[in-house]
Amino acid sequence: DVKVTQSSRYLVKRTGEKVFLECVQDMDHENMFWYRQDPGLGLRLIYFSYDVKMKEKGDIPEGYSVSREKKERFSLILESASTNQTSMYLCATLGTATNTGELFFGEGSRLTVL
Amino acid sequence: QKEVEQNSGPLSVPEGAIASLNCTYSDRGSQSFFWYRQYSGKSPELIMSIYSNGDKEDGRFTAQLNKASQYVSLLIRDSQPSDSATYLCAENTGGFKTIFGAGTRLFVKA
Numbered sequence: 604d605v606k607v608t609q610s611s612r613y614l615v616k617r618t619g620e621k622v623f624l625e626c627v628q629d630m631d632h633e634n635m636f637w638y639r640q641d642p643g644l645g646l647r648l649i650y651f652s653y654d655v656k657m658k659e660k661g662d663i664p665e666g667y668s669v670s671r672e673k674k675e676r677f678s679l680i681l682e683s684a685s686t687n688q689t690s691m692y693l694c695a696t697l698g699t700a701t702n703t704g705e706l707f708f709g710e711g712s713r714l715t716v717l
Numbered sequence: 718q719k720e721v722e723q724n725s726g727p728l729s730v731p732e733g734a735i736a737s738l739n740c741t742y743s744d745r746g747s748q749s750f751f752w753y754r755q756y757s758g759k760s761p762e763l764i765m766s767i768y769s770n771g772d773k774e775d776g777r778f779t780a781q782l783n784k785a786s787q788y789v790s791l792l793i794r795d796s797q798p799s800d801s802a803t804y805l806c807a808e809n810t811g812g813f814k815t816i817f818g819a820g821t822r823l824f825v826k827a
Binding site for chain 1 (some may be wrong): 721725749751753759760761762763766805809813814815816817818819820
């Protein structure tokens with residue numbers, strides 16, 4: 604089974620703090636994604652990466668950056684957290700070889716910015 | 718802006734009934750469609766995928782796709798309380814981006 608692990612399930616940070624959310628997968632999937640999920644808005648794509656050191660902006664990249672130094676690890680960075688970044692953050696992977704389009708999600712990181 | 722629209726619900730059905738969940742999408746180029754189930758406090762998990770017009774059945778679940786009407790649905794037969802969750806409709810146009818609807822909350826009453 605694909606295992607996608609997010610380092611922190613719950614975080615509480617203060618406005619202006621730098622926040623790192625880490626995601627690690629063990630299935631050698633090329634593609635990794637960061638979504639945020641808010642009530643009534645569904646999942647919105649922040650950034651994705653289709654290869655090591657490659658990244659592409661999603662629909663709502665403002666205020667975020669990402670890092671993919673190794674194939675199995677994809678990090679989301681909030682340089683200066685703001686209250687409107689309080690949300691559930693979901694990491695997902697997609698395997699190109701199977702070509703089914705199925706996304707595998709981590710358990711999520713619920714971030715509260717005070 | 719590509720969109721996937723779902724009724725947010727909640728949809729309430731009695732145990733044993735058929736639950737019908739609906740979704741429309743705006744991009745005629747969409748090729749792949751998915752239904753994810755998300756229990757409260759958990760992450761989404763794929764339950765059905767459909768790529769061509771018509772019906773696809775898997776156990777108690779049937780996905781229906783009508784590309785001409787840009788409409789996708791999910792039927793859950795013999796609904797169980799354990800089916801109570803939020804169901805997310807999603808579509809992919811063949812690239813890396815999957816677009817999700819906001820989800821429909823389903824309650825199955827015992």
